[in-house]
Amino acid sequence: MSDGSLTEANRPVSLQTEEELDDFVAEHSVALVEFYTEGCGICQSMEPVLGTVARETDAAVATINPRDDPPLVDRFEVQSVPLFVLVVDGEPVARRAEGFIPAADLLDWIADR
Template sequence: MAATHDRPVSLSNRDDLDELVADHDRVLVEFHTEGCGKCKAMEPVLSAVARTTDAVVATMNPRDDPVLVDEYDVRSVPKLMLFVDGELVATREGEVPSVDEVQAFVSGEN
Protein backbone atom coordinates (compact mmCIF):
# COMPACT_ATOMS: atom_id res chain seq x y z
CA MET A 1 0.00 0.00 0.00
CA ALA A 2 1.43 3.41 -0.91
CA ALA A 3 1.70 6.02 1.78
CA THR A 4 -1.35 8.22 1.97
CA HIS A 5 0.42 11.05 3.74
CA ASP A 6 3.14 13.27 2.32
CA ARG A 7 4.17 14.53 5.74
CA PRO A 8 4.34 13.07 9.23
CA VAL A 9 1.10 12.29 11.04
CA SER A 10 0.85 13.38 14.66
CA LEU A 11 -0.33 10.67 17.07
CA SER A 12 -1.65 11.41 20.53
CA ASN A 13 -2.07 8.02 22.22
CA ARG A 14 -1.59 4.28 22.04
CA ASP A 15 -4.91 3.75 20.25
CA ASP A 16 -3.79 6.13 17.46
CA LEU A 17 -0.50 4.25 17.19
CA ASP A 18 -2.13 0.81 17.18
CA GLU A 19 -4.66 1.88 14.53
CA LEU A 20 -2.02 3.39 12.24
CA VAL A 21 0.23 0.33 12.50
CA ALA A 22 -2.71 -1.99 11.84
CA ASP A 23 -3.90 0.01 8.81
CA HIS A 24 -0.59 0.32 6.93
CA ASP A 25 2.04 -2.13 5.74
CA ARG A 26 5.06 -0.03 6.70
CA VAL A 27 5.02 2.65 9.43
CA LEU A 28 7.90 4.73 10.77
CA VAL A 29 7.19 6.25 14.17
CA GLU A 30 9.39 8.85 15.85
CA PHE A 31 9.05 9.26 19.60
CA HIS A 32 10.05 12.77 20.65
CA THR A 33 9.68 15.14 23.59
CA GLU A 34 8.96 18.84 23.89
CA GLY A 35 12.07 20.98 23.92
CA CYS A 36 14.32 18.28 22.46
CA GLY A 37 16.73 19.93 20.02
CA LYS A 38 17.60 16.66 18.29
CA CYS A 39 13.90 15.93 17.86
CA LYS A 40 13.32 19.35 16.31
CA ALA A 41 16.18 18.63 13.89
CA MET A 42 14.36 15.45 12.82
CA GLU A 43 11.33 17.36 11.48
CA PRO A 44 12.74 18.09 7.99
CA VAL A 45 14.25 14.59 7.79
CA LEU A 46 10.92 12.95 8.60
CA SER A 47 9.06 15.20 6.17
CA ALA A 48 11.45 14.21 3.37
CA VAL A 49 11.11 10.51 4.24
CA ALA A 50 7.30 10.82 4.25
CA ARG A 51 7.42 12.29 0.73
CA THR A 52 9.96 9.84 -0.70
CA THR A 53 9.07 6.41 0.70
CA ASP A 54 6.00 4.18 0.81
CA ALA A 55 6.06 4.24 4.61
CA VAL A 56 3.58 6.25 6.61
CA VAL A 57 5.61 8.48 8.93
CA ALA A 58 4.23 9.46 12.33
CA THR A 59 5.45 11.37 15.37
CA MET A 60 4.40 11.01 18.97
CA ASN A 61 5.40 12.24 22.40
CA PRO A 62 5.41 9.05 24.50
CA ARG A 63 4.81 11.15 27.60
CA ASP A 64 1.26 11.63 26.28
CA ASP A 65 0.73 7.90 26.95
CA PRO A 66 3.41 6.96 29.54
CA VAL A 67 2.85 3.19 29.25
CA LEU A 68 4.54 3.45 25.84
CA VAL A 69 7.82 4.60 27.45
CA ASP A 70 8.18 1.23 29.17
CA GLU A 71 6.58 -0.85 26.45
CA TYR A 72 8.98 0.42 23.79
CA ASP A 73 11.94 0.83 26.17
CA VAL A 74 12.41 4.53 25.38
CA ARG A 75 15.79 5.49 26.86
CA SER A 76 16.53 8.52 24.70
CA VAL A 77 14.87 10.57 22.00
CA PRO A 78 14.47 10.84 19.15
CA LYS A 79 13.59 7.16 18.88
CA LEU A 80 12.67 5.74 15.49
CA MET A 81 10.61 2.57 15.32
CA LEU A 82 9.82 0.72 12.12
CA PHE A 83 6.70 -1.41 11.96
CA VAL A 84 6.19 -3.80 9.04
CA ASP A 85 2.92 -5.69 8.72
CA GLY A 86 1.99 -4.72 12.28
CA GLU A 87 5.25 -5.90 13.87
CA LEU A 88 8.05 -3.79 15.32
CA VAL A 89 11.07 -4.85 13.24
CA ALA A 90 13.75 -2.23 13.99
CA THR A 91 14.55 0.68 16.29
CA ARG A 92 17.12 3.45 16.32
CA GLU A 93 17.48 6.10 19.01
CA GLY A 94 19.33 9.11 20.34
CA GLU A 95 20.74 10.46 17.09
CA VAL A 96 19.73 12.59 14.13
CA PRO A 97 20.31 10.49 11.02
CA SER A 98 20.32 11.92 7.52
CA VAL A 99 17.42 11.56 5.10
CA ASP A 100 19.38 8.86 3.24
CA GLU A 101 20.02 6.95 6.47
CA VAL A 102 16.34 7.03 7.44
CA GLN A 103 15.26 6.01 3.93
CA ALA A 104 17.64 3.02 4.17
CA PHE A 105 16.27 2.23 7.68
CA VAL A 106 12.70 2.28 6.35
CA SER A 107 13.53 0.09 3.37
CA GLY A 108 15.37 -2.44 5.56
CA GLU A 109 18.82 -1.63 4.16
CA ASN A 110 20.24 -0.51 7.51
Protein backbone atom coordinates (compact mmCIF):
# COMPACT_ATOMS: atom_id res chain seq x y z
CA MET A 1 0.00 0.00 0.00
CA SER A 2 1.25 3.48 -0.88
CA ASP A 3 2.35 5.77 1.90
CA GLY A 4 0.79 8.70 0.05
CA SER A 5 4.07 10.47 -0.67
CA LEU A 6 4.70 11.94 -4.08
CA THR A 7 7.95 12.00 -5.98
CA GLU A 8 9.17 14.94 -8.04
CA ALA A 9 8.14 13.04 -11.17
CA ASN A 10 4.44 13.24 -10.37
CA ARG A 11 4.00 16.74 -8.99
CA PRO A 12 4.93 20.21 -10.22
CA VAL A 13 8.26 21.63 -9.07
CA SER A 14 8.42 25.24 -7.89
CA LEU A 15 11.41 27.05 -9.40
CA GLN A 16 12.78 30.36 -8.14
CA THR A 17 15.46 31.54 -10.61
CA GLU A 18 16.46 31.45 -14.25
CA GLU A 19 19.37 29.18 -13.28
CA GLU A 20 16.99 26.69 -11.62
CA LEU A 21 14.80 26.76 -14.75
CA ASP A 22 17.79 26.10 -17.01
CA ASP A 23 18.87 23.18 -14.81
CA PHE A 24 15.32 21.78 -14.73
CA VAL A 25 14.86 21.77 -18.50
CA ALA A 26 18.38 20.38 -18.98
CA GLU A 27 17.50 17.42 -16.72
CA HIS A 28 14.29 16.50 -18.55
CA SER A 29 13.79 15.71 -22.23
CA VAL A 30 10.24 17.14 -22.08
CA ALA A 31 9.16 19.84 -19.64
CA LEU A 32 6.03 21.95 -19.21
CA VAL A 33 6.73 25.25 -17.48
CA GLU A 34 4.01 27.56 -16.17
CA PHE A 35 4.94 31.20 -15.74
CA TYR A 36 2.68 32.75 -13.09
CA THR A 37 2.41 35.69 -10.73
CA GLU A 38 1.26 35.96 -7.13
CA GLY A 39 -2.37 36.98 -6.87
CA CYS A 40 -3.29 35.62 -10.32
CA GLY A 41 -6.59 33.78 -9.79
CA ILE A 42 -6.35 31.81 -13.02
CA CYS A 43 -2.79 30.78 -12.11
CA GLN A 44 -4.02 29.52 -8.73
CA SER A 45 -6.84 27.59 -10.41
CA MET A 46 -4.23 25.85 -12.60
CA GLU A 47 -2.44 24.30 -9.58
CA PRO A 48 -4.61 21.13 -9.38
CA VAL A 49 -4.61 20.87 -13.18
CA LEU A 50 -0.80 20.90 -13.24
CA GLY A 51 -0.78 18.22 -10.56
CA THR A 52 -2.96 16.04 -12.79
CA VAL A 53 -0.75 16.74 -15.80
CA ALA A 54 2.39 15.84 -13.82
CA ARG A 55 0.87 12.51 -12.78
CA GLU A 56 -0.52 11.59 -16.20
CA THR A 57 2.31 12.48 -18.58
CA ASP A 58 5.99 11.74 -18.96
CA ALA A 59 6.73 15.47 -19.12
CA ALA A 60 8.27 17.12 -16.08
CA VAL A 61 6.15 20.02 -14.81
CA ALA A 62 7.41 23.20 -13.15
CA THR A 63 6.14 26.62 -12.16
CA ILE A 64 8.08 29.88 -11.94
CA ASN A 65 7.23 33.48 -11.14
CA PRO A 66 9.13 35.57 -13.73
CA ARG A 67 8.64 38.73 -11.68
CA ASP A 68 11.30 37.35 -9.34
CA ASP A 69 13.81 37.12 -12.21
CA PRO A 70 13.08 39.87 -14.80
CA PRO A 71 15.37 38.47 -17.55
CA LEU A 72 12.89 35.59 -17.81
CA VAL A 73 10.16 38.02 -18.89
CA ASP A 74 12.22 39.08 -21.91
CA ARG A 75 13.69 35.67 -22.67
CA PHE A 76 10.29 33.93 -22.79
CA GLU A 77 8.32 36.97 -23.98
CA VAL A 78 5.95 36.78 -21.01
CA GLN A 79 3.13 39.22 -21.77
CA SER A 80 0.38 37.57 -19.74
CA VAL A 81 -0.01 34.83 -17.18
CA PRO A 82 -0.47 32.02 -16.93
CA LEU A 83 1.91 31.28 -19.77
CA PHE A 84 2.68 27.64 -20.54
CA VAL A 85 5.88 26.81 -22.40
CA LEU A 86 6.61 23.31 -23.65
CA VAL A 87 10.36 22.62 -23.71
CA VAL A 88 11.75 19.63 -25.62
CA ASP A 89 15.46 18.79 -25.39
CA GLY A 90 16.15 22.18 -23.79
CA GLU A 91 14.41 24.24 -26.48
CA PRO A 92 11.01 25.94 -26.18
CA VAL A 93 8.86 24.38 -28.92
CA ALA A 94 5.36 25.66 -28.13
CA ARG A 95 3.56 28.12 -25.90
CA ARG A 96 0.02 28.83 -24.78
CA ALA A 97 -1.28 31.92 -23.01
CA GLU A 98 -5.06 31.72 -23.19
CA GLY A 99 -5.90 31.58 -19.49
CA PHE A 100 -7.33 28.49 -17.85
CA ILE A 101 -6.60 25.29 -19.79
CA PRO A 102 -8.23 22.00 -18.71
CA ALA A 103 -5.92 19.08 -17.92
CA ALA A 104 -7.15 17.05 -20.89
CA ASP A 105 -6.24 19.91 -23.25
CA LEU A 106 -2.76 20.27 -21.76
CA LEU A 107 -2.20 16.51 -21.93
CA ASP A 108 -3.24 16.43 -25.61
CA TRP A 109 -1.00 19.44 -26.32
CA ILE A 110 1.99 17.73 -24.70
CA ALA A 111 1.26 14.44 -26.47
CA ASP A 112 1.22 16.26 -29.84
CA ARG A 113 4.80 17.47 -29.31
